[in-house]
Amino acid sequence: MKIYDEKHIKNIALVGAHNSGKTTLAETMLFEAGLLNRRGSIEDKNTVADYHEIEQERETSIFATPLHTEWRNYKINIIDTPGLDDFIGEIASTMRVADSLVTVINAQQGVEVGTEIIWEYINRFNRPTLFVINQIDHPQANFDQSYQSIVDLVGNNAVKIQYPLIIDGAQCIVDVLKMKVYKFKPEG
Numbered sequence: 001m002k003i004y005d006e007k008h009i010k011n012i013a014l015v016g017a018h019n020s021g022k023t024t025l026a027e028t029m030l031f032e033a034g035l036l037n038r039r040g041s042i043e044d045k046n047t048v049a050d051y052h053e054i055e056q057e058r059e060t061s062i063f064a065t066p067l068h069t070e071w072r073n074y075k076i077n078i079i080d081t082p083g084l085d086d087f088i089g090e091i092a093s094t095m096r097v098a099d100s101l102v103t104v105i106n107a108q109q110g111v112e113v114g115t116e117i118i119w120e121y122i123n124r125f126n127r128p129t130l131f132v133i134n135q136i137d138h139p140q141a142n143f144d145q146s147y148q149s150i151v152d153l154v155g156n157n158a159v160k161i162q163y164p165l166i167i168d169g170a171q172c173i174v175d176v177l178k179m180k181v182y183k184f185k186p187e188g
Helices: 022-032 053-058 085-097 113-125 143-157
Strands: 009-016 065-071 074-080 100-106 129-134 162-167 170-175 180-184
Touching (some): 022 074, 022 100, 022 129, 113 143, 129 143, 143 162, 162 180
Parallel strands (some): 009 074, 009 100, 100 129
Antiparallel strands (some): 162 170, 170 180
């Protein structure tokens, strides 16, 4: 790995309520960046982030785990955090060192109590955050209700930059910034 100056290092923390999909998102980010040749899963106990035996036994993150990748001449440090409220100290200390946050929302639940607690810390530490509504392919998922729960939490500062859409039976993502529609095969 090459050496980066501080202007080319970004620290991003993945935060969110329990079971929102932070570890799976981190795994996917590393896979898409080409660092992994396959994606691990919580159920198979083979994710990069949840490598402690206790995390594998309980199938949940307990420790904040630093990961990293290189992307467009930047070193991106990705910190996967636990989601259980019991570990708010671990989450808060991670948020303190992060440049920005990705707050992951489970599309089946929307904003949860854990998310509200995390939002208080986001405001306290004054960190920019991007909300990701995750698990939208689940049968119980409701993107619109999840998005509305974010608006209810943060107000009108919540702006959709991508959102799911079904066109002629195909699953699509609309990218508002690029003004493009991406179509996906049924398997994603």
